[in-house]
Amino acid sequence: MTIKHVNTLVTIIAIVTVTACGGSGVASGPPGTEGPVPSGGAVTGKSAANLITAADITLGDIDRAMAGKGQAIYDVKCQACHSTGPNRVVGPGWKGVTERRKPEWIMNMMLNIDAMLETDPEAQKALEECLVRMPNQGLSKDEGREVLEFMRTL
Numbered sequence: 001m002t003i004k005h006v007n008t009l010v011t012i013i014a015i016v017t018v019t020a021c022g023g024s025g026v027a028s029g030p031p032g033t034e035g036p037v038p039s040g041g042a043v044t045g046k047s048a049a050n051l052i053t054a055a056d057i058t059l060g061d062i063d064r065a066m067a068g069k070g071q072a073i074y075d076v077k078c079q080a081c082h083s084t085g086p087n088r089v090v091g092p093g094w095k096g097v098t099e100r101r102k103p104e105w106i107m108n109m110m111l112n113i114d115a116m117l118e119t120d121p122e123a124q125k126a127l128e129e130c131l132v133r134m135p136n137q138g139l140s141k142d143e144g145r146e147v148l149e150f151m152r153t154l
């Protein structure tokens, strides 16, 4: 093997080892994962002006029916990358997420991920840690609110 080959091999090994997010054993994301983040992060989302604010969300006692709908959405669209426990899969685990994060921040991560990754330091930090850009899941605002209700039960 020439030096050049050895260098290529080392690079490949380095790339393979950094793909897991938090050591859960998942080395790469499911279909739909966009892979390592391009520097400069292409922005396709809405502008920050459209972000949800605290005034847009009312939280009362937990609405079990709404949480059930949120769980059904989770099962289909989120489970591949998020656990309901504390552990990371591709993205962060959801246990206690409503205590760590403000409701409007969570809603914006669900509905306006591109604008969040463009403007929000916490979202950018999560992206640096996970190395995978969360794909926009195309939820409606009502669906997002149902998933938020489900998160409140975790």
Ligand code: HEC
Binding pocket: 029, 030, 032, 033, 073, 074, 077, 078, 079, 080, 081, 082, 090, 091, 092, 093, 097, 101, 106, 109, 110, 117, 123, 126, 127, 128, 130, 132, 133, 134, 135, 137, 139, 147
């Ligand atoms: C392909 C993997 C993938 C899928 C599918 C996915 N996410 Fe994510 N999610 C991520 C990654 C990676 C992050 C952290 C990095 C980032 O923000 O891009 C994240 C972050 C989040 C966060 C912030 C959590 C925190 O603790 O900071 C929320 C909320 C979230 N996702 C909600 C959802 C919802 C709701 C769905 C389903 C409708 C979903 N995600 C589907 C990968 C995914």
